[in-house]
Amino acid sequence: MTSQSKACSYALATALLWSTIATAFKLTLDYLDPWQLVFWSVLTSTLLLGSIVLLQGKGKLLVRQARESFWLYAALGVLNPFLYHIFLFGAYELLPAQQAQALNYSWPVALSLLAVPMLGKKLSRKDILCCLTAYLGVLIISTRGQLQSLDFGSPTGVILALASTLAWAVYWIFNTRLKGDPLVSLLICFLLGMPWIIAATAIASDFHPGSIEGLAGAAYIGVIEMGIAYILWLKALKLAENTAEVSNISYLSPFLSLFFIANILQESIHPTTYIGLVMIVVAVVLQQRKSATVKDRSSDVSGTAVEQG
Numbered sequence: 090m091t092s093q094s095k096a097c098s099y100a101l102a103t104a105l106l107w108s109t110i111a112t113a114f115k116l117t118l119d120y121l122d123p124w125q126l127v128f129w130s131v132l133t134s135t136l137l138l139g140s141i142v143l144l145q146g147k148g149k150l151l152v153r154q155a156r157e158s159f160w161l162y163a164a165l166g167v168l169n170p171f172l173y174h175i176f177l178f179g180a181y182e183l184l185p186a187q188q189a190q191a192l193n194y195s196w197p198v199a200l201s202l203l204a205v206p207m208l209g210k211k212l213s214r215k216d217i218l219c220c221l222t223a224y225l226g227v228l229i230i231s232t233r234g235q236l237q238s239l240d241f242g243s244p245t246g247v248i249l250a251l252a253s254t255l256a257w258a259v260y261w262i263f264n265t266r267l268k269g270d271p272l273v274s275l276l277i278c279f280l281l282g283m284p285w286i287i288a289a290t291a292i293a294s295d296f297h298p299g300s301i302e303g304l305a306g307a308a309y310i311g312v313i314e315m316g317i318a319y320i321l322w323l324k325a326l327k328l329a330e331n332t333a334e335v336s337n338i339s340y341l342s343p344f345l346s347l348f349f350i351a352n353i354l355q356e357s358i359h360p361t362t363y364i365g366l367v368m369i370v371v372a373v374v375l376q377q378r379k380s381a382t383v384k385d386r387s388s389d390v391s392g393t394a395v396e397q398g
Contacts, residue, residue, distance in 0.1 A: 092328045093335075099325035100338040106318040108345035110310065111190035112353050114181040117306030123178035124294035126307055128286050131170045131279060133311025138276040141320070147273055154269045155277050161266060162274070166282030168260040170315070175289070176253035183246030186350045187358055191230045191366045192247065194343050196254035197373045198223040203258050219372040226368030227251070234361040271323060279315075336377065340370045 090098075117126055142151055155162060180189045198220050204210040212220070231247045267274050290296060298304040322339075329335040343366055350356050 091330075093330040096325045096328035096330070096335050097338060099321050099328065100335045101341075103318050103321045103325060104339055104342040104345065106313050106321070107339070107342040109349055110314045111181070111186045111346045112349040113306060113310050113314070114178065114189075115186040115350075115354055117303060117310065118178065118182050120300050120303030121298065121307060122294050123175055123182055124290045125296070125298065125303070126178050126310070127170070127174045128290045128296060129298060129304060129307035130311040130315065131174065131283060131286055133308045134170075134315035135276070135279045135283060137312055137316045138272065138279060142273055142276050147270060150270055151273050151276065154267075154273050157269075158267060161263065162277045163281050165260060165263055165267075166278045166280070167285055168256050168263075169282065170279055171282045171285045171289070173253055173256040173260060176249045176256055180246050180250035180253060183243040184250065185356055186354055187347060187356055187362045188230055188242075189246070189250050190343060190346055190350075191362055191369065192227055192250035193253060194366070194373070195223050195227050195251075195369050196257045197377065198369070199251075199254040200258035200261060201376060203255070203262060207259075207262050216376060219376040223369045223372035226365035226372070228365075229361050229368070230365035232361075233359050234364075272320065275319065333377075337374060340374065343370065 114126075121129065142148070177189075177193065180192070184192075201210075201212070201216060202220060205212060231242075233242070264274075298307070325335050326332065347358055347362070347366075351358050
């Protein structure tokens with residue numbers, strides 16, 4: 090098997106893992122509120138990432154990288170895991186999973202727009218057309234095609250979903266300033282974001298997991314969305330001879346996700362979800378062919394997402 094074939098295999102495995110996340114979010118939010126879900130999932134991921142970094146003998150590297158860019162890491166920790174995930178989980182609590190996950194995939198468009206004031210980039214006519222196409226897709230999904238009435242169902246949910254894309258985009262713009270091991274960088278962000286999560290959860294909710302189902306769901310999200318998927322994606326990018334080919338595999342994820350949403354959550358997928366999602370993904374792919382300002386969720390944490398849901 091060639092290096093590119095291995096890279097594509099890792100990318101496909103990552104896309105499959107990502108495709109389960111929207112369903113996991115929605116199921117777990119039946120047992121935990123967004124604050125509790127952020128706390129338990131990030132705690133799980135931090136323990137996992139910390140164990141991996143220490144087992145790889147990167148403890149000294151962790152300290153060195155943290156010292157070199159402490160304040161940048163501190164700011165990034167507020168954006169991700171804290172703000173990004175609280176916005177995202179809040180959106181999933183208020184919106185159908187099919188809407189929340191589709192809106193979340195518009196984040197590369199937000200990235201392109203924010204790169205203008207933050208990085209001094211210029212938008213070409215093609216960039217502008219792609220952005221307009223993507224956000225028309227967002228509008229179609231948000232209103233379920235009711236463009237004339239602009240009935241958003243849950244305006245707060247839509248605002249939170251779009252806020253998550255902004256938080257993620259700003260996170261990746263500043264992330265480009267970091268040098269060093271990306272897994273170590275992610276762990277530092279999580280470590281420095283954790284105090285904010287603890288404080289917010291103590292004020293807005295509590296730390297009681299409620300049930301074993303809620304704790305299991307949070308652990309799954311922490312291990313898969315914030316951990317394993319990101320590690321697999323880093324492996325895919327490292328092995329890739331053609332990064333664009335590998336990156337495009339990630340866009341299988343939102344469509345595969347609709348399969349789980351329909352069959353596990355029993356949501357009836359609205360035709361406008363497919364239409365809007367295709368518009369968003371096509372716009373993003375066309376824009377990224379022209380230029381890659383920063384790494385896409387293709388470099389996701391979460392995933393992770395690399396979320397990434």
